[in-house]
Amino acid sequence: MSAFSSNATWHLMRASGVVALVLLTAVFVLGIATNRRWRPGRAPRVVTASLHRTISLLAVAFLGVHILTAVADPYAVVDAAAVVVPFVAGKSAFAVGLGALSLDVVAALVVSSLLRARVPAALWRAIHWLAYLAWPLALAHSFATGTDAASPWLESIGVVCFAAVAVSVLWRFGTGRSAKHLEPRPVTA
Amino acid sequence: MTEQPPTTDRTIADRLVRRATCTVGVAAAAATALIVGWLGVAHRTTTAAASASVKTVSAAPRAVRTTSARTTRHTASVSTATATTTTTTTATATATATATATPSTATSQPVATSGGS
Numbered sequence: 001m002s003a004f005s006s007n008a009t010w011h012l013m014r015a016s017g018v019v020a021l022v023l024l025t026a027v028f029v030l031g032i033a034t035n036r037r038w039r040p041g042r043a044p045r046v047v048t049a050s051l052h053r054t055i056s057l058l059a060v061a062f063l064g065v066h067i068l069t070a071v072a073d074p075y076a077v078v079d080a081a082a083v084v085v086p087f088v089a090g091k092s093a094f095a096v097g098l099g100a101l102s103l104d105v106v107a108a109l110v111v112s113s114l115l116r117a118r119v120p121a122a123l124w125r126a127i128h129w130l131a132y133l134a135w136p137l138a139l140a141h142s143f144a145t146g147t148d149a150a151s152p153w154l155e156s157i158g159v160v161c162f163a164a165v166a167v168s169v170l171w172r173f174g175t176g177r178s179a180k181h182l183e184p185r186p187v188t189a
Numbered sequence: 190m191t192e193q194p195p196t197t198d199r200t201i202a203d204r205l206v207r208r209a210t211c212t213v214g215v216a217a218a219a220a221t222a223l224i225v226g227w228l229g230v231a232h233r234t235t236t237a238a239a240s241a242s243v244k245t246v247s248a249a250p251r252a253v254r255t256t257s258a259r260t261t262r263h264t265a266s267v268s269t270a271t272a273t274t275t276t277t278t279t280a281t282a283t284a285t286a287t288a289t290a291t292p293s294t295a296t297s298q299p300v301a302t303s304g305g306s
Contacts, residue, residue: 007232008225015224019217026213043205044198050206058214062221 013069013076014148016062018157021142023059024106025161027052028135031128032168053113060110063103095144102137105130135165 030052039045070078078096082089084104087097112119112127119127139158148154 007229011225011228011232012221014228015221018224019221022220023213023217040205044202046199046202047205047209050202051209054206054210055213058210058217062217065221 009069009073010075013066013073016066016069017142018148018154020059020062020066021138021161022157023055023062024135024138025164027056027059028131029164029168030055031131032172036171056110056113060106063106067103092145095141098137098144099141102134102141105134105137109134132169 030048034049034052037045037048039048067083070076071080071083077091078089082093082096082100084100086100086104087093089096089100108127109131112124116124139161142154143149143158
């Protein structure tokens with residue numbers, strides 16, 4: 001029974017990590033879609049921004065499961081400090097450190113967005129630029145950890161996620177003017 | 190009769206977002222469960238294969254002993270065959286030397302014309 005629960009924790013940690021990566025990719029793409037003022041079909045434009053927000057919270061939930069199982073699993077040997085402080089883990093310090101860095105950036109993004117009304121716009125935007133760092137760190141963490149790194153199924157997921165992010169980055173920087181210039185200016189009396 | 194409030198864009202958007210988020214959440218949970226199950230089955234298969242491999246390794250000494258016995262028997266057989274060959278060759282060489290020496294003069298040395306190993 002103990003061995004079963006240990007294996008279940010180990011499998012849940014790996015599975016939730018992969019799903020969190022896919023969700024973070026979706027959040028990344030939706031963020032750029034929001035910036036480009038894209039909308040799904042004839043839906044109101046606010047749908048894209050709302051989906052970006054809600055799916056990012058969903059990704060954080062799966063990230064939470066991934067972290068809790070990593071700490072709880074006796075085989076992973078990740079202590080609580082190594083979750084947030086990069087490169088201090090005893091085992092696979094570099095790989096776990098990449099994940100910790102990514103988590104720190106994601107936490108900054110989420111907290112600054114939840115407190116957006118109280119955070120200056122310039123600071124919020126500056127923190128949001130860190131998303132371009134968080135996603136590659138998460139991907140590198142996935143492939144540096146090693147358990148499933150050489151598995152064709154994880155490689156396929158990684159390639160699809162990378163392609164989605166690459167296309168959206170090209171969309172963001174490769175075409176036309178940014179959405180910032182398209183936003184309606186406040187009406188002055 | 191009360192009038193239904195007009196459906197605004199905001200309401201439509203909220204409904205769409207809620208539905209899409211639920212779909213993504215359920216899909217993500219299902220994917221996680223699927224991966225966990227799949228990893229569990231893969232783990233069980235690997236463990237069973239490793240267990241079978243250990244049994245094979247455990248049975249190996251008996252096989253090695255049998256092979257060793259066969260090899261010993263084979264080596265003994267080869268040794269006997271070599272001894273027979275050597276004896277035969279020596280006997281042939283002696284016979285040839287004798288035959289060669291016979292017609293010669295008493296001073297000539299017998300020459301072994303057939304090679305012995």
